[in-house]
Amino acid sequence: MEKETTHKKRILTGMRPTGKLHLGHYVGALENWLALQNEYECFFLIADYQALGDHLGETERIRNSVIDVVLDWMAVGLDHEKSSFVVQSYIPEYAELFMLLSMFVPLSLVDRNPTLKAEIAQQKKSDVSLGFYNYPVSQAADILLSQAHLVPVGEDQLPHIELTREIVRKFNTIYNTKIFQEPKALIGRIPRLVGIDGQAKASKSLNNAIFLSDSPEEIKAKVKKMYTDPTRIRATDPGHVEGNVVFSYLDAFYNDKSDLKALKERYEKGQIKDVEVKQLLAETLCAFIAPIREKRSYYANNMKEVRRALQEGTERARTVAQKTMTQVRDVMGITKY
């Protein structure tokens, strides 16, 4: 069936298949994806090439995570009929454009990328692979191959979108063309959800997250271990809400804002125990995740549908990718020797 999407603006965004998706993905990215899937022609990319940059010896993990990511996407309500789920490695044009765009990027620019710097520090390795170092450029290629207008992402991705915009300007100037346009970033409701251990970002790699597939028991155990206010010894001590992980999660997931305001006031006056606040959070998160987990298990039992979604989405993206690459080779004078 021909998709009625040609008049729509495009979105390209994605995830790395490095594990199951967590609450940070939901409030930082997926929520926007869900809201925009009717309005835009969406390409949701599973960046398996990119994951190899720091998980080279873990091919099994990547393979499993490709499926986990799609299951999580379908579980939260992304619709594979409306949007395209795309496997990066199935479309060689991603690698080709990535290689070409690498030529446009001064090393000093990559060196200054704050997200990359933080991630390299986090890896605690003496040597980071050139592939990992270069992943922001691979993301630029992902976005530009689809000629996307909008990229809904978490805050950590902003420097990569800025890089993409710089590449577009340089490419269009050098080749006196307009084939690429500068994409815009769209940040989620919670730009960066903190880790349950108090680290600045919940992340798959740091294993400091509550996953969209966690059971009620896992959720309760994780909430129990969450950081609260280290200065508070007794429940009657005045507590701090700012920088308190439990309240960061309540801010993100507890819908009754006036109730939450009253709760914060009681906490600040030392009128409520940590354990009570944690119980409220655990209940809130269990209720939020229950329908997602249920839908996930439906799709896990219907793997044919999941694999078909990947195949069909990738085919739609391939058509766009091939068209873009023909234009790129043409303006760069490649294959006309």
Ligand code: ATP
């Ligand atoms: P990894 O640790 O393997 O890099 P990750 O948890 O950072 O995994 P990604 O696949 O790199 O997840 O990110 C996918 C998308 O989710 C990006 O748009 C990213 O900005 C967003 N995202 C990831 N973690 C968070 C978070 N804690 N808060 C808000 N957005 C997030």
Ligand code: MG
């Ligand atoms: Mg990441």
